[in-house]
Amino acid sequence: MKQTLKILVVDDNEVDRMAVRDALTKAGVQMELFEVSDGNDAFSALSTTAYDCVFFDYRLPDQHGLTFIQQLRSLKIKVPSVVLTAQGDEQIAVQLIKAGATDYLSKSKISPEMLAQVLRSAIRIYWAETQAALVNQQLRESHEQLIRKNQELQRQQQQIQMQNFKLLEVSQLKSHFLATMSHELRTPMNAIIGFSQILFRSKFGQLTHQQADMVERILNNGKHLLMLVNEVLDFSKLEAGRLDLKAEIFDVSKVINLTVGEMRSLADAKNLSLLVQTDLQNTLVFNDPVRIKQILINLLSNAIKFTESGEIWVEVKELPASRVTIVVRDTGIGIAPRDFKRIFEAFRQVDQTITRKYPGTGLGLAIIDSLVRMMGGKIFLESKLGIGSMFKIELPRQIRLFTEAADAPAIQLDGDEIYRSAKNPHNSSSQTR
Structure with a gap:
């Protein structure tokens, strides 16, 4: 020592x-x-x-x-x-x-040897016990601290759960409010559109050029407002899980040509070329024609809205594994890569300011995304700023409705079988952007 x-x-x-x-x-x-x-x-x-x-x-x-x-x-x-x-x-x-x-x-x-040995041993034992006691004290303090932290985490978790419940309740109230207001607004809007159309009929008297122009503005704005209201109503139904697909067998090329024809006047008003190309060996599909038309209208509306000059193409092609693709290309302003994901969010637009150049609810692409998912399809986006954008929708030739029985009989379409299945399309679909 x-x-x-x-x-x-x-x-x-x-x-x-x-x-x-x-x-x-x-x-x-x-x-x-x-x-x-x-x-x-x-x-x-x-x-x-x-x-x-x-x-x-x-x-x-x-x-x-x-x-x-x-x-x-x-x-x-x-x-x-x-x-x-x-x-x-x-x-x-x-x-x-x-x-x-x-x-x-x-x-x-x-004896000198024995006493020295006992002394060394006593000091070592004492310090070992002291260190052990110190470690035990630290462990107890750590354990108590962990208990306090665990209690705090449990308290925070309870608060988060309560906040989640409140947010869920608010979301449900919001969806209910949107659905109710959209439904209430449709009635007067339909009346405005209907009476505007009646005024154009000759049996009610000939309108002057100025009167006809004003009635046409009322009619067009009424239709536009009704479209916005319908978007909100559809979104609230999608968010609440109350929008169902009404599938039937139809000619997809006819639906696409009719839809493009309805949108052509908007393209002509901006001197834009609107081209359609269909390359399908079998044009029959089993899907919801109303929702297919809605998807195409939203895509074409965006393409026309964000394109100042040039062309817009609509292509329908055959894909392997009994799938079809609908492609809408434009020569518009394009989308920055950082905004690829955000534009599919509800109420989200690239320009969020109230003075933005391009109006809209910001629900179009969110509705498209939800409908494509329901159909078991995928949506792809390619775009470059100042050059244009390409939205490609890939859909199964026959969608599967989860409300139908899994053992329902197959439907024969020119050699292609369209099976009805109880499988939930949300579980079998994926999205690529």
Whole structure:
């Protein structure tokens, strides 16, 4: 032991104290040795000085060794303690160790080697116990801290759940409000459109050029407003899961040509070329013709809206695995790559300002995306700023309605079988952008 140790010897027998002193000296222990003869003096010394080890007789004149150990613990005095016992008192020494003593040594076995060994062992045991107690304390504190954090996380989780419930309730109320308002607005809008059309009939009198122009503006704006209202109504139904596809067998090329014909006047008004190319060996499909038309109208409306000059192409092609694709290309303003994902979000437009050049609800592409998913299809987007955009819709030739029985009979279409299945199309579809 290289460091100087402070050692306290507690024994009323001066000869025994001398024996301890001599043995430690001969063992070469560098120390400051202090001696007292009873327990009271020992506690006075221990309360004012930090000792590295205490050797004490288990039979002190003023108290028993067990009492001495208990008082050390009650006063929270921590120090390595070695009990010096008489011959045959090993059992008592064991009890003292159980009470808190570090080690014991029979006075008859005191020797330089033995005493030095006991001293080193007592100090090591004490420091090991101290470190273990410190680690245990840290573990307890960590455990308590984890419990507090866990409680805080549970509290936050409950708050998040409550917020989610509130958000869900608000979303449901919003969807219900949109559906209700859209439905209520359709009635007067249909009346405005209907009466505007009646005014054009000759049996109600010939309109002047100025009157006809005003009635035509009312009619066109009424139709436009009704289209916006229908978009909101469709979106609210899609969001609430209450929009069902009404599938039937129809000629997809006819639906596309009729739809393009309806939209051609809008393209002509901007001097845009609107071209259609159909390349299908079999033009019959099993799908919802109204929703197919809605998808194409939304795509063409966007293409015409965002194209100032040039051309718009509509292509319908055959794909492997009994699929068809509808492609709408334009030479419009294009879309930045960072906006590819955002434009499919509801109410989202690239320009969100109220002074934006291109009006609209921002629901068109969101509705298209939802309808394509319902049909078990995919939608692809390619675009470059200033060059144009390409939206490609891939759809199965026959959609699967999950409300139909899985074992329903197949429908034969010119050699192509269209199967009805109870499989949910949302689970079998994917989207690529």
